[in-house]
Ligand SMILES: [Fe+2]
């Protein structure tokens with residue numbers, strides 16, 4: 689039996705939110721490219737790729753359950769940032785919003801007896817803990833670097849070394 693229309697809508701909203709995350713991070717990648725921080729840009733590109741895989745996990749789940757996928761509108765992401773710190777603070781706030789949305793989905797599915805969804809949502813709950821931790825760490829490292837250009841260049845190298853799927 690397929691999921692209720694309420695749950696179907698909630699999962700479709702989550703698919704759209706994950707694609708919106710891809711969009712947000714691609715815009716941030718463009719900011720870093722334009723500001724001569726290619727390592728930060730690379731990190732954001734990989735982050736965007738990861739968000740697309742998240743969207744597709746939910747997409748496949750909705751189809752497997754015999755429900756309908758309807759992609760929603762993606763709002764234009766913010767384009768103006770005052771500093772790399774502001775970008776990563778915005779990224780952290782975005783991830784916190786996604787975490788809250790996934791917790792809501794988990795609660796809705798538990799209450800509705802939609803137990804099939806729980807392993808998938810557990811995976812996402814763990815993933816969000818990792819994402820918030822890695823973004824928070826980068827926020828702190830940018831704060832530590834402050835006005836020190838050499839420290840920022842070092843951090844740029846570090847972030848540029850992220851490999852696909854490492855989540856760091
Ligand atoms: Fe995600």
Ligand SMILES: [Fe+2]
Nearest residue numbers: 709783786819
């Ligand atoms: Fe994310």
